[in-house]
Amino acid sequence: MILSRGTTDGVAAALAAHGLILRGGFRFAGDEAVPAGLSGALAKSALLVGQAGAAPWPHFQRWLEGQPQPIANPLDTWSREAIGAVAEEFGARAVSPSDRPYLPFQQWAMRAEGLRPSPLGILMHPTFGLWHAYRGALLFEQEIFLPEPEETMHLCDTCAEKPCVKSCPVDAYSEQGFAHDACLGHVRGARGGPCRTGGCLDRNACPYGTDYRYPPEVQAFHMAAFARL
Ligand code: B12
Structure with a gap:
């Protein structure tokens, strides 16, 4: 079964409520280390979740103010909660860039959006420059409709x-x-x-x-x- 464009659009809308955005996606190939999906079977595809600029910051701050106790790694915790809820709604498994062992988020991002690293290691985005990050990924056991990657230009080359x-x-x-x-x-x-x-x-x-x-x-x-x- 291939999950429809409606699912991808729905995921994007649910993420927007947290100031988060879809950062493209990709299908896993047979010859790589493929993480498990929700049931434990191998995932077939992934959607990356992240931020452009500091858009999630007010959402995160509101959540933080509502916490009864100080929290270690609060941004990670908020991201896991927000993205976890979206994953549950759409039948995906949520993973975090902080999960150990580290998942290859930058390699995934390069596949999903055709980005390349700047001299600083941070990936260069044609619009957001160095001001973007990844907060999680949704792993699906189905093939999913993937947004067409935009034609990207590596600004560091110029x-x-x-x-x-x-x-x-x-x-x-x-x-x-x-x-x-x-x-x-x-x-x-x-x-x-x-x-x-x-x-x-x-x-x-x-x-x-x-x-x-x-x-x-x-x-x-x-x-x-x-x-x-
Ligand atoms: C460990 C880690 C670090 C370590 C690096 C240790 C090392 N030399 O390996 C330290 C603590 C130094 C670090 C610092 C920063 N990091 Co860092 N880091 C990670 C983390 C959690 C794991 C990296 C990893 O080993 N992945 C596993 C391998 C298998 O995955 P990979 O995709 O193949 O990894 C590639 C990159 O890691 C890259 N790489 C190797 N070393 C470094 C160091 C840095 C800083 C970067 C950006 C890339 C990079 O080379 C790998 C091959 O392509 C990732 C999240 C993740 N899960 O990937 C974030 C991540 C790479 N970091 C990120 C960022 C933004 C930073 C900081 C700029 C953040 C800050 N706090 O301000 C700092 C700045 C310092 C700097 N530029 O070096 C972002 C990059 C986002 C982007 N736009 O590209 C990531 C993706 C986290 C996120 N939530 O978005 N980081």
Whole structure:
């Protein structure tokens, strides 16, 4: 059975109630590690769920204010709840980018939307630039109608200046990859104030998708989670 376009549209509408969006989808191939669906049988297809800019933030904040106790990893918990409810409605199994062992979300995203990584590792989106993320995926045991992927252009190919690799005081990004320890040391240190309050200087230097740039309080939240401040 192939789930219809109506299902995909319904999923998109249910996600919109949480400020979340459908980030495309794909069918699993026979020669890859295929995760299980809801019944435990192998999934046949996946829809990716994520955000453009900080759209889910007010939904998440309202939910957080209603919690009786402080919650560890609150954004993950909110995402699991919101996406879990949509999965239940449509007979899918919800998975999270934080599930262990890690599921290959960026590889899935590259298949679903034809995106490629920026020099920072974060995938470059033709509209959202670096200001987007994945909050989960819905795994179906049926084939599903998939939205036609849009023709995408990799903006980093046309960016000669590459300010994204020139703005970090400790050059955390290079062709050798991401210098995690140098980044953490700086962010946690005396001169890391701008990174702590306004987010990664390299990410903010990217000239694309600036309409979707996360507001400073959202960037500070993510930086605090990343650097365990
Ligand atoms: C572990 C992890 C990290 C580790 C990286 C350790 C390492 N070097 O492997 C640390 C803590 C450093 C990290 C940091 C960040 N991460 Co991270 N991370 C992950 C996580 C949870 C697992 C990665 C993984 O191993 N996957 C399993 C493999 C098999 O999957 P994969 O698709 O093949 O993995 C590819 C990527 O992971 C990529 N890669 C390898 N190392 C790194 C490091 C970073 C930062 C990125 C972006 C990609 C990347 O190469 C792999 C091959 O294609 C993913 C979510 C996920 N489930 O994938 C998020 C994820 C990759 N991270 C993400 C982000 C945004 C960040 C931060 C920018 C977030 C922040 N808090 O501000 C920071 C910034 C620092 C940086 N740019 O390096 C996003 C990327 C979204 C996008 N638009 O592309 C993801 C997808 C989470 C999400 N919810 O959307 N991250």
